[in-house]
Amino acid sequence: MENCCFKLLIRKCVRLNTRRRRYCCGYLYILCCASALLILLINLQSFKWQTNVSDQDKDRPQHCDQTIIRKHYMYNERPEQLFAREPIRPSFSYELPNENFCSSIKPHAVIFVVSKSTNFGARNAIRRTWGNLKHVNFIQEFAHLRLKLLFFIDIDESHLLSIELEQSIYNDIVQVRLPQHYTLSTYRDMAILDWTETFCSQALMTIKTDDDIFLNIFLLANLLNNITTNIIINQSEIECKHMSSFDSLAIIYGVKFKNAPVIRYTNNPKLDRARYIVTDDEYPCTYYPDYMSGFGYIINRNARLKLLCAFFRHEKLFHMSDAYVTGILPEYMNIRRQSLSFKISFETKDNCDLFFHKPKAYACASSLHYQYEQSSSITEIDIFQTFNIYWKRLYANRLIYKNRIRYLY
Numbered sequence: 001m002e003n004c005c006f007k008l009l010i011r012k013c014v015r016l017n018t019r020r021r022r023y024c025c026g027y028l029y030i031l032c033c034a035s036a037l038l039i040l041l042i043n044l045q046s047f048k049w050q051t052n053v054s055d056q057d058k059d060r061p062q063h064c065d066q067t068i069i070r071k072h073y074m075y076n077e078r079p080e081q082l083f084a085r086e087p088i089r090p091s092f093s094y095e096l097p098n099e100n101f102c103s104s105i106k107p108h109a110v111i112f113v114v115s116k117s118t119n120f121g122a123r124n125a126i127r128r129t130w131g132n133l134k135h136v137n138f139i140q141e142f143a144h145l146r147l148k149l150l151f152f153i154d155i156d157e158s159h160l161l162s163i164e165l166e167q168s169i170y171n172d173i174v175q176v177r178l179p180q181h182y183t184l185s186t187y188r189d190m191a192i193l194d195w196t197e198t199f200c201s202q203a204l205m206t207i208k209t210d211d212d213i214f215l216n217i218f219l220l221a222n223l224l225n226n227i228t229t230n231i232i233i234n235q236s237e238i239e240c241k242h243m244s245s246f247d248s249l250a251i252i253y254g255v256k257f258k259n260a261p262v263i264r265y266t267n268n269p270k271l272d273r274a275r276y277i278v279t280d281d282e283y284p285c286t287y288y289p290d291y292m293s294g295f296g297y298i299i300n301r302n303a304r305l306k307l308l309c310a311f312f313r314h315e316k317l318f319h320m321s322d323a324y325v326t327g328i329l330p331e332y333m334n335i336r337r338q339s340l341s342f343k344i345s346f347e348t349k350d351n352c353d354l355f356f357h358k359p360k361a362y363a364c365a366s367s368l369h370y371q372y373e374q375s376s377s378i379t380e381i382d383i384f385q386t387f388n389i390y391w392k393r394l395y396a397n398r399l400i401y402k403n404r405i406r407y408l409y
Contacts, residue, residue, distance in 0.1 A: 064285040069332040072284055073316045079306075079333045083240040087312040092191045095155055095175040096167055102200035107148040108228050109205035109298070111215075112174075112192045117156035117163055121380030122211040127170065128384065129391035130217040141402040142221045145228075148200075150174050151211070152192055185321040190311045193304045193325075204228055206304055209296045214352055214364050214390045218401035219342065220296065226404060227253070227300075240309035248336075250303035252326050254292030255362065256339035260323075261287055276320065283318060283328075290337055291327025295344050295363035299326075303335045340407050356393045360405070364390070 061068055074082055102110075113131070115123055126149075133147045151173050153163060167173040176191045178184050189208060196206045205224060209215055262283055263276045299307070310329050311317075318324040330337055342362035345355045352364035366386055 060280070061285045063287050064283070064289060064328070064331065066332055066334070068285065069289075069328055073318075073328070074310075074314050074332060079243075079310070080241075082313050083243055083309050085313045088315065089312045092194050093177045094195070095160075095177055096153075096163065096173055097195075097199065098150070098167070098171070098174050099199050101150065101171070101174075102148065102202065105146055105148070106202040107146045107200065108203070109145075109147050109207055109224050110196055110200055110203045111147065111149045111207040111209065111220075112152045112196075113149065113209055113211050114188065114192075115151045115153050115211040117153055117159040119211050120162075120166065121383040123151050123166075124380065125384040125387040126211060127172075129387045130215050130394065133217070135395065135398070136217055136221045139218070139221075139398065139402050142225060145221055145225060147221070147224070148203075152176070152188070152195075154178070154188075183317045183319045186317050186319060186324050189321045189325050190308070193299065193308055197301075197304060197308060201301075204301055206299045206301075207296060208294065208299075209363065210294070212366055213295050214366050214387060215296055216356065216362050216394055216401075218394060218398045219360065219362055219405070222401045222405050223253070223298075223340070223407050226407065227298075238305060240305075240313070243306050243309050249300075250306050250333070250335045251300050251338050252292060252297060252303050252330060252335060253300075253338045253340055254297035254326065255295065255342055255344050256290050256292055256337060257288070258290050259287050260291070278320065283320075288320075288323045289327040289331035290339075291323045291330075292337065293344055293346075293363075294322040295346070295365070297322075297326055303330070306333050306335060342407065352390050353393055356390060356397075360407070366390070 064072070070076055070078065077085075111131075113123070113126060131149050133149060136142050136145060136147060149172060153173055153175050155175055155177055156163075163173060163175065174195055176188070176195070178187045178191065181187070192208055193206055196203055205227065207220070262278050262285065264278065266274050266277060307325060307329055310333060318328060326337065329335070340362070342360050343355075343358055344362055345352065345364040347365075352366055355361050355364045
């Protein structure tokens with residue numbers, strides 16, 4: 001655009017008489033010098049800013065180990081010292097506790113699907129596809145598995161009655177009151193663990209995902225079948241002050257992110273990525289500890305107890321919930337993070353139907369994952385049709401998952 005303007009001015013100058021041409025050329029010279037100076041200043045500022053960022057990166061620790069986390073978040077106390085403290089946080093308050101959900105069956109695992117009050121279409125699509133757990137038990141090898149699914153829903157005052165009605169029909173909803181704070185997602189994910197331990201403590205595993213994620217429930221069943229038959233999990237009531245003795249039994253399973261860089265800035269604050277920006281006070285290192293994708297991580301009971309003990313006893317939370325729950329706290333408490341050789345898909349251009357052709361395809365962010373934020377016109381029919389396409393693919397291949405799969409890296 002600038003080149004076109006310059007060319008146009010030059011053409012006009014050429015057409016002028018000698019005297020006027022001299023003035024015009026002088027004007028062009030000044031304009032060119034000013035433009036060059038402006039570009040130079042912008043580049044210098046950018047270089048200075050990048051140098052400052054680079055210098056800050058050099059001053060930061062690369063990775064936050066147990067010592068750094070202890071000093072930054074935990075009053076410089078070791079886990080056993082922290083666990084000896086009295087809780088400083090109040091208990092969670094549940095609007096719809098669904099306290100009898102596990103009274104008739106002691107599940108091996110509870111799958112929590114995080115959902116917004118307004119997303120009835122997504123919940124119903126899940127109930128009719130991968131969330132219909134009877135399909136798992138129809139496979140002989142998984143017939144003994146006791147799995148339960150719950151939707152963990154936010155509080156929206158304008159939808160309280162409709163959620164109560166939905167709960168009376170399906171009996172698969174929990175609602176918790178959370179503080180309206182930027183760490184809300186962290187409170188929510190810890191509330192999932194708290195509900196499990198409060199109302200379903202016999203559950204060996206807690207699994208977390210979202211209502212716009214399509215899970216390969218047959219691959220998950222294969223994994224849970226393997227875990228529950230090979231892993232020792234303490235099922236007795238344990239006080240927090242005795243939790244340190246269970247380090248080797250506390251495990252989180254998932255698709256692991258390694259050396260994930262912390263985002264310190266963005267060129268466009270309007271982008272969704274802006275919510276991932278982290279200050280040095282919030283997290284002091286260049287990279288996160290290894291943590292799990294939130295598409296479907298699995299926490300065993302020993303890890304669940306340790307995470308809750310720490311959460312209720314320290315003040316400084318972190319708003320990136322997946323990094324906090326499956327990375328920062330486990331790094332501090334020596335909770336093992338077991339990486340699974342499963343595949344997840346989270347790119348906007350990815351096709352979940354094609355994705356589930358792949359071996360060990362575990363979780364796919366459906367197109368709804370991105371459309372929810374861009375459009376309010378998505379209908380329940382659209383959602384179900386989308387999920388049903390993926391479901392037909394998975395269900396047709398369900399029997400390949402009955403054989404034991406090598407799932408660990």
